[in-house]
Amino acid sequence: MADAEVRPDFIREDLPTGFGVVEQPLGFRERVFALGWVRKGLLLVAMALVWEGYARWLDNSLLFPTFVETAAAFVGSLRSAELIGATLRSVEMLLKGYAAGLALAAVATAFATATRVGADLLDTLTSMFNPLPSIALLPLAMVWFGLGDGSIIFVLIHAVLWSVALNTHAGFRSVSPTWRMVGQNYGLSRIAYVTRILIPGALPSILTGLKIGWAFAWRTLIAAELVFGVSSSGGGLGWFIFQNKNLLDIPNVFAGLLMVIVFGLLVDNFVFRALEQRTVRRWGMQS
């Protein structure tokens, strides 16, 4: 072997040292910027600054109030309990509609999972109704259910039902065949099979459906309240916005819009993010 002469074998007895520590803690800056909420918070501050700058340059608080004015109106409306009342009223409607939508979605998914005709029906109905904006059904709902909670709950159900049912059903179908076989292997009953294999296995899709459904419902609700916010127990956020626009109190309109956004952020970051952290992320099913 000529190779051994060109490249003789060797064994090292003393390995090089002097690389410091193998695991070095990151610097303060790097650790702070690794936090998502810090980065996003900084972005929000930057956007507020841009807003403030543009509004001051425009100098027309009727068209576009500054951030400071909006914040003042926001705090003022919060103090007067007007905004809080409107928000609570909206949230109450939202929860009613969302819960009803989820219940119907559960029934639809169960039917679709159990039978083939159910699956076909869900597929067809979803492709028919999912592209139809819920708010387009509001005129019809007003004829059927009158000017009241009934109409709003009807459109909310429509907003929630399809995305949740579709995503849950798709999630069930994509549950790994190995998990299914494992479930059968240990002799799970039908109900235990659904609650202990199918639902956790499909949880990433289910959560996506819940998130989309909630966003659709929130949008639809605010839009529906713009059309008619008055019912027995007063108007919601949409109505608050509409009324203040009629009074030309534009900072308050912005405050109402801000509330819609803030509530959306809160739900997304605290409710859904927390759910994801505790479940699918912790389980390594979503990174």
Next chain:
Amino acid sequence: MAGGSAETLLSVEGLTLQYRTREHLVTATYRVSFDVLRSDRYVILGPSGCGKSTLLKAVGGYIQPVEGSIRLQGRPIVRPGPDRVLVFQEFDQLLPWKTVKDNVLFALTASGRLKGREAAERADHYIAKVKLTAFADSYPHMLSGGMKQRVAIARGMAMEPQILLMDEPFAALDALTRGQMQEELLQLWEETKVTLLFVTHSIPEAVRIGNRILLLTPHPGRVRAELGSTGVDATGADGRTLSARIQSLLFDEQPINGSTAHG
């Protein structure tokens, strides 16, 4: 067998299995017969396409035979059940939403084997047996492939099933880990004497793991031979090693069946 009184645990007779794909009705095995005795390490060996995984799923109760029968202690197998626990090749056989310990516990409680403290003790015992006590509270995605397979084996063994069905459990592992896992499996068998039905396409693995090796030829799977193994690749009377004999039985010598005889 040593002891001489080993009973037949699993008996497969004239088993023909078929499954449907989108376009074809595939015959996976044709009139396969064999017997597994208690505490056997019975290996089913064959190239891909010999229906060995389908055969294992049929023993698991997931596929119904077209012809023939599978009996466990004389009773025909009709559905999956916790007396025949499967260990799969796939790493995703652990439920990712449960920790290592909960995966083992889940098997014990869901099947109604044990509950409460007894179940917890049994789970701890078998997790310790596969040397994963330190990882009992970890989620599966934090483990390496070999560790996941060890958890799956612990889960299967904790059930103390009549027979442990293993479908190429080490095929997706790297060669070093595979060798180590084979060694550990043999040690576990020494301790528990659990009956194994082990499917593989690797001749060295079959020789090392099995005390009986069933050779299947492909398309469809038919029994070519059943050989004994001592765990080492011993040289037989014909001067060839066991793995060389298996190699030629599976790939070289065509069985003479009338029209296709050649010399």
